[in-house]
Amino acid sequence: MSIADKARTLTDLYAAPEILRVVNIWDVISAKAVAALPETRAIATAGHSIAATFGYADGQIPRELMIDMVGRIAASVDLPVTADLDDGYGDAAETTRLAIGAGVVGANIEDRLKPFAESVAQVEAIVRAAEAEGVPFALNARTDAIVRGGEKPLADKLADAVERGRAFLDAGATAVFVPGVLDADATRTLVDGIGAGKVSVIGLPGALKAAEYEALGVARISYGPMVQRVALTAVQDLATDLHADGVIPASTRALN
Numbered sequence: 693m694s695i696a697d698k699a700r701t702l703t704d705l706y707a708a709p710e711i712l713r714v715v716n717i718w719d720v721i722s723a724k725a726v727a728a729l730p731e732t733r734a735i736a737t738a739g740h741s742i743a744a745t746f747g748y749a750d751g752q753i754p755r756e757l758m759i760d761m762v763g764r765i766a767a768s769v770d771l772p773v774t775a776d777l778d779d780g781y782g783d784a785a786e787t788t789r790l791a792i793g794a795g796v797v798g799a800n801i802e803d804r805l806k807p808f809a810e811s812v813a814q815v816e817a818i819v820r821a822a823e824a825e826g827v828p829f830a831l832n833a834r835t836d837a838i839v840r841g842g843e844k845p846l847a848d849k850l851a852d853a854v855e856r857g858r859a860f861l862d863a864g865a866t867a868v869f870v871p872g873v874l875d876a877d878a879t880r881t882l883v884d885g886i887g888a889g890k891v892s893v894i895g896l897p898g899a900l901k902a903a904e905y906e907a908l909g910v911a912r913i914s915y916g917p918m919v920q921r922v923a924l925t926a927v928q929d930l931a932t933d934l935h936a937d938g939v940i941p942a943s944t945r946a947l948n
Contacts, residue, residue: 693770695792695795695797695827696826696827696828698771698772698773698797699772699797699798699827699828699829699830700828701734701772702734702772702774702797702798702830703798703828703830703866705733705734705772706830706832706866706867706889706911706912707889707911709889710906711902711903711905711906711910711911711912711913712733712734712911712912712913713731713733713902713912713913714734714735714736714774714912714913714914714915715732715736715914715915715919716736716737716738716741716776716914716915716916716917716918716919716920717735717736717737717738717741717765717919718737718738718741718742718744718745718761718920719742719745719761719764719765720764720765720768721947721948722919722920722923723735723737723765723768723769723773724768724769724947724948725947727768727769727770727771728947732771733771734771734772734773734774734798735765735769735771735772735773735774736773736774736775736776736914737761737762737765737773737774737775737776738776738915738916738917738919738920739751739753739758739775739776739777739778739800740776740916740917740920741916741917741919741920742757742758742761742762742776743758744917744920745761746761750917751778751779753778755781755787755790758775758777758778758781759787759790759791759794760794762775762777762791762794762796763793763794763795763796766794766795766796767795772797772798772830773795773796773797773798774796774797774798774799774800774830774832775791775796775798775799775800776799776800776916777791777799777800777801778801778802779801779802779803779804780801780814780818784801784814784817784818784821785817785818785820785821786821787801788801788818788821788822788829789821789824789825792821792822792825792827792829793825797827797829797830798829798830798831798832798866799818799829799830799831799832800832800833800834800869801814801818801831801833801834802834802835802836802869803833803834803835803836803856804836804840805835805836805837805840805841808855808856808859811835811856811859811860812856812859812860812863815831815833815859815860815863815864815865816863816864818831818833818864819831819863819864819865829866830866830867831864831865831866831867832865832866832867832868832869832892832912833857833860833861833863833865833866833867833868833869834868834869834870834871835852835853835856835857835860835868835869835870836871837849837850837852837853837856837870838850838853838870838871838872838874839871839872846878850878850881850882850885851885853868853870853882853885853886854881854882854885854886856868857870857882857885857886857890857891858885858886861886861887861890867889867890867891867892867911867912868886868890868891868892869892869893869894869912869914870882870891870892870893871893871894871916872894872896873896873897873898873899874893874899874900875900876900876904876908879891879893879900879905879908879910880908883908883909883910888909889909889911890911891909891910891911892910892911892912892913892914893905893910893912893913893914894913894914894915894916895913895914895915895918896915896916896918897918
């Protein structure tokens with residue numbers, strides 16, 4: 693598929709009645725392992741996990757390293773790749789252009805609760821940059837209204853998320869990502885306010901199951917850095933077992 697075809701495929705996955713389930717990866721081999729599964733429809737990167745791979749804290753990795761890695765991932769699989777591009781690295785439009793040049797056809801870019809008008813303008817700039825490249829880029833515009841909302845009541849945080857989400861969609865975003873542990877009531881509020889098939893969530897410990905979010909009208913569920921944490925937990929548990937004179941499990945698969 694051409695990059696435009698991959699972008700259209702990703703956009704269609706957001707619009708489908710079935711929730712888009714993406715298992716976040718962080719390098720070429722993790723991307724290939726997930727892409728090999730018949731259930732996988734798209735690949736999503738985890739910015740936190742890529743930063744950790746290079747020894748950086750979340751959000752602190754230089755843009756050139758992030759773009760290089762997501763480009764390597766995009767080149768390694770035949771599926772559409774959507775990338776976590778943090779807050780756009782000070783120039784979200786240029787970051788989008790670079791990501792598209794690297795083969796990426798969608799992205800999460802966060803508002804970090806910057807002023808409302810500035811956040812909306814950023815979405816508009818991303819959309820214009822993608823249009824200039826001729827790619828129907830699937831922007832999963834992230835608002836941190838809940839995770840950065842401080843001590844405000846949850847109802848106020850949800851109202852902020854709805855206000856920003858509606859504005860992001862009006863500015864051309866494909867969907868709105870609202871991270872946080874969302875129960876059924878909070879999810880209904882977001883879906884009612886932003887729109888069915890327009891809300892994206894994260895599957896953190898304590899969150900609902902994907903099928904439950906799907907029934908509530910959510911478009912996408914991702915898992916952020918949790919996939920890498922599960923993998924590293926398995927590595928540490930195996931190392932503990934091997935230090936105790938254990939053996940490599942016979943069920944181990946060759947994935948590289």
